[in-house]
Amino acid sequence: MAAIRNEIRRLRFEHGEMTQQELAEKIHVTRQTVNAIEQGKYSPSLEAAFRIAAVFGKPLESVFHYSGGE
Amino acid sequence: MSFREKTAWISMLSMLGIYGLYFWRVIHAGPLAAGFHFGSLLVTIIALVFVQVVLTIAVAIFTPREADAPPDEREKLIELRAMRIAYSGLATGVAFACFFGAFDPPLVFNTNALLFILVTAEIMRTACLIIQHRRAA
Numbered sequence: 001m002a003a004i005r006n007e008i009r010r011l012r013f014e015h016g017e018m019t020q021q022e023l024a025e026k027i028h029v030t031r032q033t034v035n036a037i038e039q040g041k042y043s044p045s046l047e048a049a050f051r052i053a054a055v056f057g058k059p060l061e062s063v064f065h066y067s068g069g070e
Numbered sequence: 071m072s073f074r075e076k077t078a079w080i081s082m083l084s085m086l087g088i089y090g091l092y093f094w095r096v097i098h099a100g101p102l103a104a105g106f107h108f109g110s111l112l113v114t115i116i117a118l119v120f121v122q123v124v125l126t127i128a129v130a131i132f133t134p135r136e137a138d139a140p141p142d143e144r145e146k147l148i149e150l151r152a153m154r155i156a157y158s159g160l161a162t163g164v165a166f167a168c169f170f171g172a173f174d175p176p177l178v179f180n181t182n183a184l185l186f187i188l189v190t191a192e193i194m195r196t197a198c199l200i201i202q203h204r205r206a207a
Contacts, residue, residue: 028142029142032144033144036144041205044143
């Protein structure tokens with residue numbers, strides 16, 4: 001199980017059903033990378049994580065949750 | 071399927087096909103037909119470059135935005151992992167070639183053995199790229 005979970009899918013839905021492609025273009029990565037992040041298969045860099053949070057206008061901890069130490 | 075995965079497929083399949091044909095002909099020609107090997111290798115390299123360039127351009131025409139974009143952080147990580155694995159294969163192969171080189175094999179045999187190791191390492195690299203793209207890692 002991934003140590004970093006995220007709320008990207010829900011946030012995309014709440015932001016006018018934003019597509020993975022639209023989010024990918026906003027944070028300058030490929031759609032496949034957004035899909036991998038969303039599924040928890042790839043943990044983004046800190047910079048990409050901040051960019052994702054900025055797109056949704058949320059603090060980082062509202063988008064990503066670390067569960068490795070729990 | 072992303073542009074980079076498609077180009078990895080093109081690279082791997084073209085190498086398997088074209089170099090596969092080359093090595094099959096080398097084995098059947100025998101290790102001492104040096105003139106044949108040089109001509110055949112030249113044709114192989116030209117064919118490989120031609121096939122890869124044409125197919126990559128064809129794919130880029132259908133996905134121009136992806137083709138122009140630089141690799142993102144995940145794609146760079148995938149490339150680094152694939153390169154690390156392929157390098158291990160290459161280093162192991164070269165070590166074997168050095169060992170068997172001590173038995174003084176014919177130069178043409180040695181050259182083809184080194185080429186085979188290089189091609190195998192490159193195929194390993196592209197296979198690793200494809201596997202990681204498939205797993206969305």
